[in-house]
Amino acid sequence: MVSSSYSLNMHNILLPTCILILFALIKTSSGQLSANFYASSCPNFSSIISSAVNSAVSNEARMGASLLRLHFHDCFVNGCDASVLLDDTANFTGEKTAGPNNNSLRGFDVIDTIKTQLESSCPGVVSCADLLATAARDSVVALGGPSWNLNFGRRDSTTASLSAANNNIPAPTLNLSGLISSFSNQGFTTNEMVALSGSHTIGQARCTVFRNRLYNENNINSSFATSVRANCPSSGGDNNLSPLDAATPTSFDNAYFNNLLNQNGLLHSDQELFNGGSTDAQVRTYSSNPATFSTDFANGMIKMSNLNPLTGSSGQVRTNCRRTN
Template sequence: MACENSSPRPAFLLLLCFLLGTASARLSSTFYFTSCPSALHTIKSGVNSAVSSEARMGASLLRLHFHDCFVNGCDASILLDDTTNFTGEKTAGANDNSIRGYEVIDTIKSQLESSCPGVVSCADILAVAARDSVVALGGPSWRVLLGRRDSTTASLSAANSDIPAPTLSLSDLITAFSNKGFTAKEMVALSGSHTIGQARCTTFQTRLYNESDINSTFATSLKENCPSSGGDNNLSPLDTTSPTFFDNAYFKNLQTQKGLLHSDQQLFSGGSTDAQVNTYSSNSATFMTDFANAMVKMGNLSPLTGSSGQIRKNCRKLN
């Protein structure tokens, strides 16, 4: 049925046209099957190579997707470089001197442009790379829906306001994730991504020297690398038990007050999410399933589809 004709139509036909248009704009797991059959293999190969060289890169690529999606949706806006007349999101408080993995995405994009020029979006690369990074570090897999397009703008202010800070209280964390459509349970599951990766001293320094709900032996072990002043960029693993393996140790650490960030320990502090932490601590399979489902939901945050946005040839700049 053609919906372009401007002649009058019954209301039910107009509704059907709308629904068909909405359906065509949805993401699909088979989006590149014919237009770029090698897309998923190319992304996976690039991720595996990067993670093999440095396990921490897996956490960095997962975080890159998260910080992209939480700012006006999964549209690769985080990848845009600043120019003389354009300010992107890379200098936002949560990203500056912290977000990494851009070069890995650049390499993958370059390979895809060689084999399928102008076809695979940077936003889709970020989504698939996040999944492949988790799998490379022993975590669960999930079906990544594809068909996102890349934004033609970015928002420094939204990056500063929407990405949850490591100093947030439990109620503020619940609100921050609720604002993006996530339940408190999904927030706890997604926080489990901190079972991999590292954090800079500046993000947990205040907790280390001023908070009481922290294991004293754990705190002492951290202070040498994170003094009360200075050493802001010194790194410590978010999960000291198995920092390069995606498991449920993060939640077990919270039970013994070994959460590195203030926001981590807030999940197990006598509040409403304690029971969920206990569940994930005792049942790894439940955590893996809930995390994978929450990541699918994450990837569906306000994607640009259809004629919106563009397919950037270089992820760092507009065409």
């Protein structure tokens, strides 16, 4: 029979050992992204990306929203792995022709330009996934929004998922429960969903995705509906564009939430955030507290940029973001 004192001593030895092993596993799984990942291998990567993003946004303010959206549509499909950038080939189907992306996502040429500059400076070093995460942040900053700290070391996928792109990216026709569920599937709380929806303070949408709201919904400001209908007829003009935030369309601010209070949400999913439901109070808070929105949005973006990244020996660092090596 083993003495109780021996058992106690063994327990005291084993417990710290188990804790150390657990910490080691946690560090292995989450510690491969770091702020200093490119400190020696490509110290200028951040300035290269920010300079190119500033130039692109200066040429066309809408590009800021497009680059932010690219990152979002990437991360919501099997994690932030740059799968959204892969072109279709004779033997490979990517995500670009998925319903939420086809004839809608843009900014690929800007990503190509930045990647070429990075390859010239640091060949084979900076991943397309890290490029997307950084370009999204720099785009928000370029339009007057908040910045946030990023960790790096994401690697690029060699695969893509058309079905996941069709199923995971929240549609502009979703009601509040659908939005909550879509974001919850990615690990986001309802509050984080509302904060991230504030990205619609910049960018534009095609008539085809909000026409039904203009002509068939009642929770819309009549003057607003009339003004938008001028560029979105009941039939035709599917690709005509309207700003998601008509008040300050090229400034990253909290005007989006003020629009919702006035029933000036362009998309059905936008107005669902302020339609007598559980998120009304948060919309009111953001409409009157821009600093709170900025903080919550930045924190939400940090969380999104860390969705299931490939690290270590997984994936690859593509030399061309459109195709695998």
